Amino acid sequence: MSDVIVIGGGPAGLAGAIACASSGLNVTIVDEFIKPGGRLLGQLHQEPSGEWWNGIKESERLHQEARKLSVDIRCGVSVYNLEKENHLWNVYTNSGTLTAPFVLVATGAAEYPIPLPGWTLPGVMSIGAAQVMTNVHRVQVGKKGIIIGANILAFAILNELQLAGITVDRIVLPERNQISQKAGEPEEVMKSLLNAAHLAPSPLLRFGSRFMRRDWIRKIGLNFYPKNGVKVNGTPLQLRKAAIEIIGKDHVEGVRIADIDANGTIIAGSETIYEADFVCIAGGLYPLAELTAVAGCPFQYIPELGGHVPHHSETMETPLEGLFVAGNITGIESGKIAMAQGTTAGLSIAKHVGKGAGTIDEQLQQAVKNVRTVRQHAAIQFNPEINSGRSKMNQLWDDLYANNNREDSPKKIV
């Protein structure tokens, strides 16, 4: 029997396993994908320093480190249930049940879909699907595509598609409705893009970021926004156009697109069909947290963190004894944060077991500090209000669980 089962072999899970194994614990990682690395595998971007962040290399480095520490890594294993029995966690998988006193859930994130007519046609995929097909499997997703949804992830992957010789014809917004919500409102999209404008390879956005912080200037900016969009790496970003329908018989053949006003309302009679052989839907990310839910972990809805997240402390423990979390399941951030959180969770588990006598408290404190430092130095924030989201969860944890010795506070759920 392992001391620790890690669910998810991405940056958080691998770093967590490495920290546990370094403290002398027996660790098993299970992951659904064909190789370890998680969503780190697909990442490829240039850092502000000019250096390339190559997710495949980073994944290999973590994988080798884990293997050196004799971590048992099992790929192609899906977990469908998680429950506690006699002080041990049962992890139910498609290749049998694993049991351990400690479980680290590092399942990462999934993408919010933005359904629109025609979105089930072959050739329509999430933006992350295109990233994995391009960078991990090295197969082109098509010759000419259209991205629906303008956010930081879409821009990062736009660049990756272009590097692989794939043409992206344009980026448009989804039609504004109750499903697309803010993603269909030009002003909201503009506001969120301005937060990442220092990275935008577009003079208008860089220029805009300084001037458009004021609402009324932003409004004017949108009213005068060029009809054909501004070019991002050569691909027009069209904040005044919305996708109405994806067209095709057996696969994608084009997208019906209409002009929209500054509020996202469709301008009648402006529809045009643009040819494409693939479409990427970029709806943003949410924490993939179902397993902690079936385990019985309480949740909190924190929009700044990407949605519903399991209650957790800064040392990555949940209210359930022996259950820990790390990475995007705790809130949407970069792979570097996920690694730092994974290390924290691993040390936290080691502390609970009673390993690392004398130095473990200091190591753990250092790891928590490191998460904050990495966050401060992050070039990209998926949500500009991430610090506020993290504070909300820390406050909630302090209020509900931190003073366990006080009689009037709720006890930890065992």
Place this chain on the structure above:
Amino acid sequence: MTRIIDHPILGKLADREIITFQFDGNTYEAYENETIAAALLANGIRKLRVHEGSGTPRGIYCNIGHCMECRVTVNDQANVRACLTVVNKNMIVESGKQHPNIFKRMVEQR
């Protein structure tokens, strides 16, 4: 679709053994250790199944196992996710088919 052989940052695609497998009765080539979904797309095939009820076409959507849209039958095992399953030599892959809907037919016949 085309394979991305030369990549400006990721480098040249490593040489891998080529294997053959079947999809809906036709033989296709794949690289060893790649997923069924990647091998089929490299052969220009996007449509992996039809919706069980409506018969409308489906392909990969999320490509990482969350959405279940890429379900195929592999060596007689139904509902296998093409995006998470490594293609093997001589593997028999069948696309997902439309199911008979007797209730719909009863309504139509009334």
